[in-house]
Amino acid sequence: MLDPAWLLVLLPLAAASGWYIARRDALRRQTQAEFNLPSAYFKGLNFLLNEQPDKAIEVFIKVLEVDSETVEMHLTLGNLFRRRGEVERATRIHQNLIARPSLSKSQRIQALYELAQDYFKAGLFDRAESLFQELADIPGHAESALRYLSQIYEQEKEWSKAVSILRQSEKQLDKDNSKIIAQYYCEMAEVALSDGNTADAHEHIERALQEDSQCTRAVILLGEVEYRNADYGAAVQTWSAIRKQDPRFLGEIIDKLLEAFRHLEDDRALEAFLNESLEEIRSPRLLIAKVKELRGKNGDADAEAFLTEWLSENPSITGFRYLMELRKADQDQLTDRDRILDNVLASTIDDNAGYICQQCGFSGRSMHWQCPGCKGWTTIKPVDEER
Template sequence: MEQWFLYGVLALLPLAALSGFLMGRRQRKSEKDGSLSSNYIKGLNYLLNEQPDKAVDTFIDLLKVDTDTVETHLALGNLFRKRGEVDRAIRLHQNLIARPQLSGKDRNTALYQLGLDYNAVGMYDRSEKLFTELLDDPAHKSDCLVQLLHIHQLTRDWDDAAKVAEELQSSMGVEQTKPIAHFYCELADQKRREGDSKAALANLKKALSINSDSVRASLLQGQIYLQQKNFKQAIKSFQRILQQDIAFIPEALPKIAKAYKETKDFSGYKQFLNKSLEQGAGVSVLIELSKIVQKEKGDKAAALLIGEFLQERPSLKGLQRLIALHIEHAQDSARPSLQLLDDIVEKLISRKPRYECQNCGFHTKAIYWQCPSCKEWSSVKPIKGIEGE
């Protein structure tokens, strides 16, 4: 307790010193010297009696708002917010804004800081209003657009998020291609769930026009075409992923397989799998191809295909598939050992994450288009290597 009190005293000493300095300077210009001295001593008494909150309030009251102290008030408000004392920060910034002698520049800065205060406690309607008002101020426009974009994403207002991001990119030159495409994908997914496929496809068309490498847009587009039984268009959408980011092909495999099956184009599906492997697709594609080879040529040919792949690119998932093929033909004495090995590999696979954020390293078993940790868009990708693809 004594240690924390010492830290509190040390933290407040600069504020006390500044208050004393400004108070002393005013004492030479004011007839209320005794009153100021009394308040200053009162603040010191609060500090020494382990009442830091009252001490802070007393010292702040001594810092009358003028051109000499505006920056001090703003710095204190920022400090309060960072310490989690948002109510105090709000009160301080509101007090600043209420001062008629405050310059327009300082008032806008105080309004921006107040908006940050409201953001910190989740009062997004109030902060949104303040940031929108400040868009006419060139000094704060860029920062306000960033804050508005943050608010619209938190509140899942994707339409306004897209508009703000487009403004941020066009007028401020801040790259927003990937986020904007995702906002239109979010809108498309909403429309899809509502049963409005036409509006969903229109939003996906916008997403792809903004970012032609949007895997998410291709996946959603293919899914909608699949629901509409437009299998050729679905295949075309899914095939686009080969050029966009081949690492995401496993996400589309079940849907691609269904589309080819519905068109009875089994050779076309096999060609797609072979082409994917040639371009560097992972073990999930190999396993799918091995099932076709198994039907056409038997277990031995399928096992040979997987074995050749594993020599170049070791994979737990590939090993499990290879074990499954060998169990069927193993001698009775060897089968329990192979089954045990299969169970061990299955447990290893089930415990491992499938995706990793390329920005912050966040691991997950489910796909996220926006990283839950760092909030970056398009940064979560399938893990490659022995534990992944």
């Protein structure tokens, strides 16, 4: 069976043959070489149909030597190979095109653009980078070239270069990239934090907040820097603000926030914050934090009593499973029926995601600031497991 993708090549080829025959009729006194063009195409086509693409490429490249007006077809063919994942073949076609001195300026630019994409797809980022940099100054190609360059720097984790590219795109294309630039600074802050350098991290976070004052990730990181510097009062203040700014993320930092409260030895403030947050947001993660707090302070019986009452008004699978946990701790309380129910719930909950991308639907069990699916920034949000 012929791969339907080849139809994309066959159609322009058929058109070209028609064009050629018309041209041949008009110019009867042509050289022998040009009269060979259609037969060469049919020969190349034949190789394609027989799934011998390398031989087909040889034939098409020879035809190109005869007549450079077939450039479009070579671009189509190369594009098709790349989309099928046959990047080496695409690269050969495009390199061959660029080597032709007869190409017009716009044809050369188009071929360069195609070749840059081949290198990108093959993971040859150094080569792709230099071609895209060349293309970034050419009107009509700038937007796409800058987008590819930012993707290259993101993958290589070259955050300063990524910032420069987005700034260039802001100037050249009048775009607002501030939210993504803020994320790049957060990436740099995380690198600094993992090196134990809170001073550098703090600088990056300030830049992130200058770009995007509503950047939740920067606020989370700022609290982290303050916590590591043992400035627990500041950490409590910074992290508490997330409840208003983006309540979905409070569950992400609640354990650390409570830890900071404990360092301040202000039990009443801790309890007040936790109760208010739970009333306001009612997320299972806050519920668990509250029950753990009760468990540590007053023991299992008190925690279980609170949880049972809460669940009767706010049913939640996560809460119910924690109740099972509490009962497991006291084996006598767990009946066989409880155990079966717990297993069933465990299997459903594993299939659900804790985090979902609002752009592409990617879901996973851990938080990513850049979606692994669509590469969008801050598109992933925490979700309650039972939803």
